[in-house]
Amino acid sequence: MQPGQAAQNLASFVAGLKHLNIIGVQGYEGHLQHIHGWAKRKEMCLESMQILVQTAKILREAGHRIDVVTTGGTGTAEFCANTPGITEVQPGSFIFMDTDYRNAVGTKFSNSLTILATVLSKQSPTCVTIDAGLKSLTTDSGLAECKAHGYTYGVLGDEHGSLTWEEGKAVRLEVGDTVEMVPSHIDPTINLHDVYYAHRQGVIEEIWPVDARGKVQ
DSSP: OOSTHHHHHHHHHHHTSTTOOOOEEEOOOGGGTTOSSHHHHHHHHHHHHHHHHHHHHHHHHTTOOOOEEEEOOTTTHHHHHTSTTOOEEOOOGGGTOOHHHHHHHOSSSOOOOOEEEEEEEEEETTEEEESOSTTTSOOBTBOOEESSTTOEEEEOSSSOEEEEOOTTSSOOOOTTOEEEEEOSSHHHHHTTOSEEEEEETTEEEEEEEOTTTTTTO
């Protein structure tokens, strides 16, 4: 929906329906979430916020009750939250984070979700095969990264991936070793798995089902 008159027309239509009530407006500046550079992302976000706040104002002046003005994402929530007229922000990926958001917004949010992979074989003294390929990690936002520094991940197909390193710059990996992989895009990666293993200090405390897995149909 476009702001301005188009929003006003839709609000008037909804207000005339028997079983619906207008309580607010939502805007999502999704195209700004991964812009690199704090100042540029802030500038463009504040421009979007003015459109949203002005739309809410127009609707109120037309007699609609607008209690909620909701917006924001992981890359823009800090700017949205400080904009007068915004009542709610709704970032999501920050709770787990991924390499794509980290590259855009920095390390203000820590990574809390990884994919545990096992070394299956050695291809050379500085290259191993792990059991994490396209069925475990998505590539739409680039390749995943090993949580331990010094390794480079490569996709070997559906079930397998590789980790390579320079001698002396990373710990040598052997068959049976486990590594934690940081997803590049957290949302579709979660959809590839059935459960979360919630652990603290090496102990699995709970197992949570991924309730929305496969729910695009």
